Amino acid sequence: KAGVTQTPRYLIKTRGQQVTLSCSPISGHRSVSWYQQTPGQGLQFLFEYFSETQRNKGNFPGRFSGRQFSNSRSEMNVSTLELGDSALYLCASRPGTVKETQYFGPGTRLLVL
Amino acid sequence: QKEVEQNSGPLSVPEGAIASLNCTYSDRGSQSFFWYRQYSGKSPELIMFIYSNGDKEDGRFTAQLNKASQYVSLLIRDSQPSDSATYLCAAEAGGGADGLTFGKGTHLIIQP
Numbered sequence: 001k002a003g004v005t006q007t008p009r010y011l012i013k014t015r016g017q018q019v020t021l022s023c024s025p026i027s028g029h030r031s032v033s034w035y036q037q038t039p040g041q042g043l044q045f046l047f048e049y050f051s052e053t054q055r056n057k058g059n060f061p062g063r064f065s066g067r068q069f070s071n072s073r074s075e076m077n078v079s080t081l082e083l084g085d086s087a088l089y090l091c092a093s094r095p096g097t098v099k100e101t102q103y104f105g106p107g108t109r110l111l112v113l
Numbered sequence: 114q115k116e117v118e119q120n121s122g123p124l125s126v127p128e129g130a131i132a133s134l135n136c137t138y139s140d141r142g143s144q145s146f147f148w149y150r151q152y153s154g155k156s157p158e159l160i161m162f163i164y165s166n167g168d169k170e171d172g173r174f175t176a177q178l179n180k181a182s183q184y185v186s187l188l189i190r191d192s193q194p195s196d197s198a199t200y201l202c203a204a205e206a207g208g209g210a211d212g213l214t215f216g217k218g219t220h221l222i223i224q225p
Contacts, residue, residue: 033212043157043201045212056212090156101147102213104156 001027004093004105012111018079021108025072025093031055032074033102034066037088049074050096078110086112115140117204119216127224132189134219136202139183143204146178147213148187151199160200161187192223 005024013019025032033056034046045058049068066076072093078085088109092102116139126132134148145164149157163169163176163185175188185204189196199218 035212035215042217043203043213043215045214048212058212088156101159101162103159104149107156 004091004103006089006091006105006108008108009106010109010111012113013081014113015081015083017081018077019081019110021076021089021091021110023074023076023091023093023105025074025091026103028095029093029103030072030096031094031100031102032068032072033092033094034074034076035090035092036060037090037107038086043090046076081112083112086110115143115204115206115214117202117214117216119200119202119219121217122220123222124219125222125224126192128192128194130192132192132196132221132223134187134189134200134202134221136185136187136216137183138185138202138204138214140204140206140214141180141183142206143183143214145205146176146185147203147205148174148176148185149201149203150196151201151218153199157201189221194223194225197221197223 031050033048037043048056052068063079068074088107090107091105094100094102147162148160151157161176163178169176173190177186201218202216203213
């Protein structure tokens, strides 16, 4: 089975712009979660989608949003980018319910100038 | 606020020895615990998961969970230089309401 894929792998944006990141889960996985990883804060949970519905949301401002499509692919959007949004954005998928292991994609490294 | 605490290290262990990595968590509602390994510049890779008190073994790896003490550990036997990485401990509440809560990781160095 192919693993979780994320596009693009690298991205450079300027402050004030917006960005959309994409994630394709492992085939058959219906849950997709997004995480932000920075050297200072570590890995932090952004949100989780299951069957096109946001199931959980972390403590991030409303500039961070996401959605999931009927094929389980997910997108994450960050509007009005700030320098502090520079991070590795990781997507993880799992079959469905909690207590199941999440498998991470390679990540998208975003640099905001 | 839910927290997972790990010693950042670096933890230096001779090749062939046992590496012991520890983690504590604050949320008593946490039900599932995961250990991920992350090489520099790469994404986290699952090593082990554990749900029940006690030990769980998988090859050279043993995960230990003590819910009363809110403590999780990972033992790596016969450590190899390829085990050098950052090890992330993660906890998830029973309802999964907040996704995985990660510690900041322990940097492990296996000395040849």
